[in-house]
Amino acid sequence: MRCLILLLASLLCLGCSKSTGPEVEITQLLGQLKNPDAEVRLEAIRGLQTSLDPRVPEACLPLLNLEGNSVRRLAARAIGSRWQAIPKDRIPAYTAALKAQLGSEHEGLVNMARRGIALLNRDYTNNMVSPSANKRWVVYERYGLPCLIDTHDESEEILGYGSNASFSPAWGNTEVASAAIWHPSKERVALGILENRKLSSVWIWVHGKGLHPITEEEVVKCLGRKMEDIVGAMGFYTEITGWKGDALEFSLSYSVLKGEDPIDYEAVLQWDTSTDTLKLLSHKTTPQ
Secondary structure (H helix, E strand, C coil): CHHHHHHHHHHHHHHHHHHHHHHHHHHHHHHHCCCCCHHHHHHHHHHHCCCCCCCHHHHHHHHHHCCCHHHHHHHHHHHHHCHHHCCHHHHHHHHHHHHCCCCCCCHHHHHHHHHHHHHHCCCCCCCCCEECCCCCEEEEEECCEEEEEECCCCEEEECCCCCCCEEHHHHCCCCCHHHEEECCCCCEEEEEEEEECCEEEEEEEECCCEEEEECHHHHHHHHCCCHHHECHHHCEEEEEEEEECCEEEEEEEEEEEECCEEEEEEEEEEEECCCCEEEEEEEEECCC
16 A cells, blocks of 8 residues: 555655646746846747647747847747637737838838737738638738637638748738638638748649648649659649639649750649649740
């Protein structure tokens, strides 16, 4: 019995250690946000970006009045990403602090402030968010990926969570509207995605079906080529053209080798959301 009691005590202590460890670390990072050294504050705010600790928004608010554009940009990002956790009576104070950043010369800071203002106030009219035609859904960038808000219950879903790809606005804290193209009348959206610097793609989300990433392999097969034909170093770039009925059109530029010389191609493809099929509309060499 004594051994059993000691074993249970050990397990309880181990559980306590695991549960309080991260909290202690977060508390230390929150304390470092008050450090007079801007570099220390920067490292601390980076460490807090993915924390769901409820103390984070209030701790970030004073940072918007301190020096360091990167610190203020990350603080604005952290506040905006926690829009659901901020009490309604505190929204005016946060909004005012974010609006004070709009005069900055640093585009990333300005855009993160605009993002935060839109999310906190449920006002989806600026281009840091992209609402569906019926206003039911909103896309913004979070964790480097498209984040989908259901405005009916204010729930969220990070599309493609766990993927190594990035929603294209994440690469420069740029506007979302041009990378999240909603169907003009239906609940479906095309998303511009960067797999890496030489590879971009399109993801399509349809309400009731979910997310379909249009992969490089899928596109190459539609072109009638093999993966080994593609010169990856020359790039494989897609660009969303727009919706035509239930189909999403996008353009593609890529290169193949002819002997030792690269030949550039342009193509236009179409993904039909009603049949979940990919079709090649045009395919030609690029004039040199």
